[in-house]
Amino acid sequence: MKTQHKKVNVYRRRAYLWLVFGTFVLTAGCAYIFWPRPKALEVSQQSLQVETPVTETKVTIPETANLNVPYAPQAPFSNWTVHEESCEEAAIYMYHGYLENLTYTGNRVPDAEADSVYRQMKAWEVDKYGSEPDLTMTALGEFARSYYGYTPTVKANITAEDIKEAVSAGHPVIVPVMTHSLENSMYGPISVYHVLLIKGYDAIGVITNDAGVGNGIDKHYDWNILWQAIDAQTAKMGQGRDMLYLTK
Numbered sequence: 056m057k058t059q060h061k062k063v064n065v066y067r068r069r070a071y072l073w074l075v076f077g078t079f080v081l082t083a084g085c086a087y088i089f090w091p092r093p094k095a096l097e098v099s100q101q102s103l104q105v106e107t108p109v110t111e112t113k114v115t116i117p118e119t120a121n122l123n124v125p126y127a128p129q130a131p132f133s134n135w136t137v138h139e140e141s142c143e144e145a146a147i148y149m150y151h152g153y154l155e156n157l158t159y160t161g162n163r164v165p166d167a168e169a170d171s172v173y174r175q176m177k178a179w180e181v182d183k184y185g186s187e188p189d190l191t192m193t194a195l196g197e198f199a200r201s202y203y204g205y206t207p208t209v210k211a212n213i214t215a216e217d218i219k220e221a222v223s224a225g226h227p228v229i230v231p232v233m234t235h236s237l238e239n240s241m242y243g244p245i246s247v248y249h250v251l252l253i254k255g256y257d258a259i260g261v262i263t264n265d266a267g268v269g270n271g272i273d274k275h276y277d278w279n280i281l282w283q284a285i286d287a288q289t290a291k292m293g294q295g296r297d298m299l300y301l302t303k
Contacts (some may be wrong), residue, residue, distance in 0.1 A: 121255030131166035
């Protein structure tokens with residue numbers, strides 16, 4: 056009887072061990088199946104995003120440029136009595152001709168058209184401002200916005216690269232100057248505030264439509280002449296090296 060009892064105990068112990076072993080295997084299997092794992096693919100993608108360098112696209116500025124801007128004289132019919140202060144109107148109308156793709160014989164606005172347009176602009180200014188004032192680049196930009204609906208952009212502390220970048224992107228620029236500092240003998244005896252439309256450039260300087268002089272079509276000014284003319288107006292107008300361009 057003792058031998059038989061011992062056998063029963065052995066069988067019980069074995070069954071108990073197999074039960075424990077099975078429970079362990081089952082638990083381990085469940086843990087393997089349901090235990091959360093790191094998302095290797097997501098980590099790899101995140102690492103790739105961090106390590107990939109960001110490259111900036113640099114704009115290549117050509118060595119020369121010259122936009123096709125129609126020329127308009129400041130004093131049509133040489134009527135300086137009426138148009139002594141019409142340089143702003145002339146610059147804006149030339150810009151208007153460029154943006155609207157207006158074409159003229161010899162790329163020059165006829166005197167009769169320019170005279171009529173300037174008079175209308177002057178009347179508008181007198182009605183809105185009470186006079187026909189000298190306009191800073193900011194004020195001139197707001198005039199172009201109000202009169203034609205164009206969007207002005209004024210940039211301060213400009214460099215030659217700023218002018219080149221704007222013109223090469225298809226934007227003529229307008230800058231403030233004093234006439235005598237342009238060293239153009241066709242200007243009168245008194246140096247006055249003036250605005251200059253720049254439509255091109257080369258290695259030496261800028262190509263302008265200078266409405267204030269008879270030889271103003273494609274008038275070239277060296278860079279050093281341009282800067283001294285811009286700097287000269289600061290005492291009168293309080294502007295630095297500012298420029299204006301317009302977009303539709």
